[in-house]
Amino acid sequence: MKKINLLLFIIATLLLSSCWDSVNLEERALIVGTALDLQESDEHDEPPTLSVTNQIVVPTEGGSSTANGGASAAKSFMNITSIGESIYSLDKELFAKTSKIPYYEHFLLLVISEQVAKTDNLLPKLLDTYIRDAHIRRGTKVVVAEGDAKTLLDYKSPEKQLPILLMDEMLDQNEKHAGFVKPIVLGDLEEFHLKNNSYVLPVMKLDGEIQNKAGAVFQGAKEKMVGTFNTKELQGLALMLKEAEGNIIDFSYRNETLAFEIIKLNQKTKLNTDDINKINISVQLHIDGIIKDSSSKVNYDSKEELHDVQRVINEKVTGLLKQVIDKAQKEFNADVFNIWRQLETRHYNVWEQVKDDWEQGENYFAKANFDISTDINVYSIGTSNKTN
């Protein structure tokens, strides 16, 4: 009895006092994404000033959502930019402008401008702020914007009104269907920066519409962006990372451009670490695929012709690989292929020796020799042989 009375008393006091964290949903500013830009400053000694743009979902006013589809109307948005050194200095401004409380649980995408990504010592600090936040998820995707990141958020697409959602979906679809490199999330970035790995982030570009065609290369030791891969190099990267299934490789054969779709990809990397100054990396690729368009005059029934086609694809694939490996080794000195992981797991002793000089100092990665052998198998060709 006393127990119950005590309980009632406590519940009553709790109810009478305010419920601290109870905020109506419509009073929260649902932040779905943020664009980070570098604010131009004249003096170079000053710490870089950031311009942070948050995208907030604005629910439509009025309860008559039954009248015309509440869901679609909900997707209008509002971008709020503020300038400051810390990301959270923005929150106050946001509150002042919208009278809403910032809420980060539905944070989907972080867009970093190229300039921010290329500034020394800035990126790890920024990422840390986002990773430490208990409300932001580790699954939040991160992309690099070519040019101003802010402009991406202002894009109004005909299909979806929220540019952040559009980009988010684009990344998912690209991974599933176009065979692009897996989107990188905050959690991955934390691991990469802890281990000083190199990685590639997708690049978003506003050119009439939002496009995702390039990749930004981040060098592990420098912890900043060092350059970009174009679409072809990304294809090569995808092949190296075994993520190219579903990818389409264009090649020209007898003055025709044909498309080869990768159905199955088998890649094996073997390391020979006899000489650590010239680690030999042999990459064996076995690709099964189909020719997408059979409108050409090629007769696939003939063994010779098929061989010929396979040879051309082979050359093309080898070319793609060589190009990306070359760029990674010579230009960026960035092990974006995760060769280090192989060393670590299979050749632990060697890795112990080279790990501090992998992408810097002795540059063992840049010195390594890649040995590429590819094997293409075209096994089924469209639905008909010839259409005349």
Add this chain to the structure above:
Amino acid sequence: MQQYDISNKRITKGEFAIAFPSAIIGVSVLELPSEIASVTSYSDGWIPILIGGIIFLLFALLAVHVAKSFPNDSFYTYTSRLLSKPVAGCIVFILIVIALFIGSYILRSVAFISQQYLFDKTPMEILALSFLLVVIYAISGERIGLFRLNILFFPIIIFIFIFVGIFIIEWFEYENFLPLLKTDVKGYVNGTVKTFGSYFGFSIGLFYIYLVKNKDNAYANVITGLSLTIIFYLYIFFICIAVFGNLATSNLHYPTIELAKRVSIPGGIFERVDAFVFSIWVMAIFNTISITLDIALNLLCSIFKKANKKIISFIFAPIIFYVSMFPESLDQLRQFSKYLGVISTSFHCSVILLLFAVMKVRGVPLREEN
């Protein structure tokens, strides 16, 4: 036909077995992967977890062995028969203090972590107080009720973590396990020491065996219970390593919660499950703290036979609350837990060893008449 005795308040063998994981798995499951990963490389942390588990399995068996020799006596009674009353009184007093401290630590952890992950402005004191009141309500009820609550909650806890495991397979990177066995001996030793705090609660056999209905199965129950615990810890550890890798795991404060934050069920009613996993974990903590405090209550009641259980549990509440609000920061809380873990575990182990030794030397004394 087995008759159900209405006045029967004995613990069944199943309840006794489940009591072990319920009493052990608590706050530490959130930190354990991080702690272990920080001193071992790659996936080697399973070795310290296993070694620690086996050590405490042995201690738990020893505890049951000692307590079983006095099938109908409470801890205080048989300790005083073995070691004389004043010594037993001292031991019981220290055990009570330890249990209260552990209770305070658990309380503070729940309040702290839930404030961090579920709330923003809600004062920690309110969270702690509401949780404490629930616990006090539980321990002031029937003792057998606590064991039945374990039976009710444990499957839910297991279910939710298996659920997380299934939905997180998408993010597994099996390479994170490799290479194997690259940790040096020092790392293993350090890791094993770090598991000590996580196995606190292994000694419940000392205090409850007299309530167990079928004591013949006690050893098997201990083995079942502790194996479940070890498997659960290993499961959580491996998932953390598979998803985050060793470095990120050791860098996270509470990797287990982060696991839940990583899970998303696209197209489901709940896209994210972390708050649910966290809430279920609150049940696990409730089990741990209720058993811990009930041990203190039980010990105190065994000394003061006429004392009212309810009143004692009401007296406990402010003490626990006050102590739990002592640490000012997370760092202090962690320091507190570190020392507390080592002190409490080693004290429990030495009590078990002492009792065992005395029992071996002097034999089981016959029941005194007073």
Add this chain to the structure above:
Amino acid sequence: MVYQFFFSRRKNRKSGKKGIRDKQVHHSSIRVKKKVKDNIDYVKKTLDSPDDLKIRTITLSNSSIPCAFLYIEGIVDEQSIHESVLGNLENIENVPNEPFALLTLIYSKQIALNDVTKEHDLENIIIALLSGQTILFIDGVQVALAVETIGGNTRQIEEPLTETLIRGPRSGFVETLQTNLALIRREAKDPNIRFKTSYGGKRTKKRIVIAYVDGIAQQTLIDEVNRRLNTLNIQMIRGSGDIEEWIEDSFLSPFPQILNTERPDRVAAAIMQGKIAILVEGTPFALIAPLNISDVLHSPEDYYERWIVGTSLRILRYLGVFISIFLPAIYVALISIQPGMIPTDLVFSIASSREGVPFTPIVEALLMVVTLELLQEAGARLPQTIGQTIGIVGGLVIGETAVQAGIVSPIMVIVVALTAIANFSIPSYSVAISFRVVRFAFMFASAILGLFGVVLMYIIVNIHLVNLKSIGYPFMSPFAPFVKSDWNDVIVRAPLKMLSNQSKKNDSFILKG
């Protein structure tokens, strides 16, 4: 006040014997007098000569002994009095002139009705008279005859209103105890079925029958129920509800610890499982005890349908209970404290649908849930034809219009509707009501502490449930204590063949600790 009640009740329970002594004191016997007229005067005086007391004084042919019949109009079967009692008496030839011989003759031979008892005590005679028996006084003997002539207008056996089944017997209990007992007999012809009668209520003197199967029901259970019934110390028994509240283990609990049912098949099945049924005169609701949490969600239909259907329906009902308790609470928690759990797309549409709603989620939820409770209550109290109007008013006017007026959000209406539907799936009305009460506790907890509060409340409810007993048996069995042998009939209704043979199951029913 409550304290006093609690205290006094405890005391009574502990000293069960005292209650019995009270009863005996009350029954100070007054011996039947020699003169018929004195007896009639006594009855008239006691009852204050009411209009419905009928007295017929007769003198049998060629005898000088005056006799008198007394009965109360309306509760007796007058036709049988005329035909069997009076008719038979008038046909007696060679009426002896010695009163005692006359009595013996009538008692043993002449009255064709089966149940005639000799009564010496005037107090008892009055009770017998009031319960529908016809009393025959014969001048010169200090014994009266009580003839069982209970009758009058009673309700026909109808389909039970509160527990309708799609497939299953259509008969339900009525207000007449005899009929109810007969209904149970018809369901099960086990010779071991026992009906033990006692009377309850200091003034109402209602017949209470404990039904059980000898050999299956545990003796301790029977004794315990008897002990508790013996302490019954109230003036009036309105129905089985009074008995239930008196003998239940915890009157502070929101959960019923004794099940009530209108279905004879359910009672028969329960006593065959080793439970005890309590039937009270004048109510169609029988009580079944002990009750455990799984019984609450079982419907006789589970056994009438095939086992797959039965199991699916049970799982649906368990789901219904969870929805009914948790849904509004989780809605409040998610909307006001943890919107991060809601899928991104959904959160946008909820946010836009809530835009313009003036209330916080908890107020909104309370508003709608209380409205729903009112509708339910109004619907239950009104005649069926008007009840439909309530449905329209509730569904259309309050739901649709409230949304259009911007008072509540459409999602809230969905939540409340779903909660109500889920609650209706619980087979027993009084259990469903208790879940509705608990729902409010969850809503308050979630408004204060979000999901954390919901879990704390869930733990509290579980603590309460594990400590709860039903006539001494753990309410949470077979969950906790875990009783493995009962698990083939908890969530899954195992096929009949696997329910083991019935008698074996009966043995193990919650008997294992």
